[in-house]
């Protein structure tokens with residue numbers, strides 16, 4: 028595990044519009060509860076992919092729109 | 097036939113102390129003959145300190161409580177001379193199954209590391225556990241040690257004094273007074289002594305109830321641990337099935353906060369629950385049932401002058417992860433050698449401050465782990481439940497999610513990182529045996545085990561290193577144990593790492609105090625002084 032890793036907060040998805048459309052499409056036809064569940068699964072899958080504790084902590088903080096980040 | 101927890105084991109008997117003109121003074125009095133009080137007293141007796149245990153009862157733990165005992169406590173019990181019958185009687189399981197809703201989401205196999213005398217844990221009823229400890233007390237008595245259990249005797253008041261404690265004991269023959277140089281309060285979570293001294297016990301209360309049914313079944317369930325999240329037979333709640341010796345199964349139903357206890361405990365209602373869970377046609381006998389709630393809390397300090405608290409009296413955790421009795425045994429393991437040094441004038445009384453520091457560290461770790469399990473089992477918010485269910489759903493399909501499933505994290509020994517008793521570390525050696533950690537077992541020649549050689553005194557452990565036979569510093573003598581890692585991979589891997597030789601100073605509680613590659617006498621003397629609280 029690379030502890031020097033930094034959370035990427037600059038554009039990093041090649042076809043941003045495609046990804047965004049896929050994300051919304053994945054939720055189509057789902058109830059609010061099903062959508063919440065899907066989001067939770069997605070967060071867990073992505074978090075595991077990242078793995079790095081430092082990056083995960085930075086992501087949590089970034090997602091909270093914490094001041095001073 | 098009456099059951100073991102209904103049989104008086106140490107019935108009240110009049111003591112000559114009750115006829116004394118003035119209160120008799122004892123070096124150490126232990127209040128409470130639960131697992132922790134018994135462990136404290138056995139340890140003291142093995143160190144030739146006379147000890148009296150006072151208990152308001154005369155039997156082992158009534159009914160069913162702890163069932164799971166982890167490896168480290170078993171190692172401590174080996175040192176106390178009662179590990180063997182427990183492990184022989186206990187059952188071990190290696191397979192666990194996790195169910196969610198109507199389906200099994202996964203099964204896991206515990207693959208215990210090889211090269212340890214003791215298994216990762218055993219399941220054993222607390223009443224058997226305490227019975228073996230009482231047997232050990234009798235054995236020590238027969239060997240001439242001064243250890244005594246006074247049953248049917250309730251401590252009703254205590255007066256702490258600067259250099260002793262005065263207590264009143266209520267008996268069937270009326271009250272009498274006693275004095276102790278030191279008093280160890282192992283009087284359980286409701287600790288009357290803590291209350292009498294007006295000391296705080298703060299933490300978190302969990303608004304939940306659990307119904308335990310211990311049933312005797314001739315069932316062909318395998319010896320496995322089964323845990324259900326939100327099963328059809330207990331919607332929105334959890335359930336647990338665990339095997340104990342003598343064909344007894346522990347079944348634990350989470351039943352929520354707003355319940356009618358008397359109603360829930362009616363045999364017909366328990367029967368309904370059991371049949372919904374195990375099938376309409378099961379045959380069983382209900383050995384015991386009760387409802388428990390729990391809290392996670394601890395005292396601010398574990399000793400106050402000459403009164404020392406240990407076990408549930410000092411800290412309480414949820415049962416998830418089996419940390420109650422398991423951590424209580426680590427308390428007395430930590431305490432007794434320190435108290436012995438103080439009694440012998442070989443260490444300053446301030447050494448007790450390190451009992452607080454080290455065991456509060458342990459208690460906080462246990463409270464953190466058991467609170468986390470509780471929060472997973474009973475999510476405290478809507479979003480927490482969404483994530484919990486997401487973890488369970490993912491765990492069915494993807495291995496990555498399984499470590500996130502938390503139905504209790506088995507108690508593992510506490511490492512006293514940052515303890516004032518720790519001496520130098522050596523970076524080339526393995527992390528798991530760094531100063532503060534409990535010595536890890538390893539097989540030795542001819543079926544012997546390393547931990548059996550670490551017998552409650554200070555030791556110098558030398559691996560492929562030259563050391564003197566023993567070294568005495570301020571009356572503390574550390575005798576050497578000299579081993580070679582040649583042909584012993586477990587020893588090499590656990591104690592040498594990248595080093596070619598090692599010299600360890602090991603404390604009486606088998607925790608590592610300091611380590612070097614080679615023997616350096618002044619450094620060793622300083623480490624002994626440090627580990628005994630002199631510097």
Ligand SMILES: Cc1cc2nc3c(=O)[nH]c(=O)nc-3n(C[C@H](O)[C@H](O)[C@H](O)COP(=O)(O)OP(=O)(O)OC[C@H]3O[C@@H](n4cnc5c(N)ncnc54)[C@H](O)[C@@H]3O)c2cc1C
Pocket residue numbers: 127128129130131132133150151152153157160161162163164165222249250251252282283284285287288289308388406407408409415417418419420421422423424
């Ligand atoms: C359902 C359940 C499951 C559990 N499972 C596990 C598990 O799997 N593993 C585990 O390690 N732990 C488990 N525990 C916790 C475990 O039972 C306790 O941590 C353990 O019993 C604590 O031991 P103790 O000696 O500190 O206190 P106790 O066992 O409570 O003993 C206190 C003793 O003090 C005596 N006493 C009290 N007041 C006085 C007085 N005034 N005078 C004289 N005597 C007095 C009492 O009679 C009693 O004998 C479980 C608990 C519960 C409820």
